[in-house]
Amino acid sequence: MMNQYCVCGSQQRFSKCCEPLLKEVQPAITPEQLMRSRYSAYSLGGYGEYLLKTWFAPMASDLSAEELSKSDTEWLSLTVLGSGTSGNSGWVEFKAVYRDNQRSVEMHEKSVFTLQGNRWFYIGGEVSRNQI
Numbered sequence: 121m122m123n124q125y126c127v128c129g130s131q132q133r134f135s136k137c138c139e140p141l142l143k144e145v146q147p148a149i150t151p152e153q154l155m156r157s158r159y160s161a162y163s164l165g166g167y168g169e170y171l172l173k174t175w176f177a178p179m180a181s182d183l184s185a186e187e188l189s190k191s192d193t194e195w196l197s198l199t200v201l202g203s204g205t206s207g208n209s210g211w212v213e214f215k216a217v218y219r220d221n222q223r224s225v226e227m228h229e230k231s232v233f234t235l236q237g238n239r240w241f242y243i244g245g246e247v248s249r250n251q252i
């Protein structure tokens with residue numbers, strides 16, 4: 121894994137991209153970084169604890185780290201379309217493609233984030249899906 125490109129599609133090495141975030145060596149500086157690391161967490165599997173910790177707690181009360189650690193979805197690609205911040209709010213718009221029963225599904229999401237005590241948290245997103 122050390123010398124491989126990060127699954128988030130950044131064209132950077134995993135060790136210089138999402139790995140330090142997933143291992144909680146450093147926090148996400150921007151909502152986009154957080155979003156990319158969360159995509160990597162889903163893609164790689166086993167990072168339910170991280171997904172839970174980076175979720176705005178009031179929105180994650182029904183979720184468990186065990187459930188979130190499952191990697192039963194095959195994620196194929198991530199394309200970030202845009203992102204921005206305004207005070208303590210942030211957003212990221214992206215498209216992610218995954219495999220579902222031999223078909224590829226493109227998920228289009230506009231996620232919103234909140235900055236709390238110097239850390240970004242995922243609140244939720246508006247999602248639409250298309251078979252491609």
Ligand SMILES: [Zn+2]
Pocket residue numbers: 126127128129130134137138139156157160
């Ligand atoms: Zn990455």
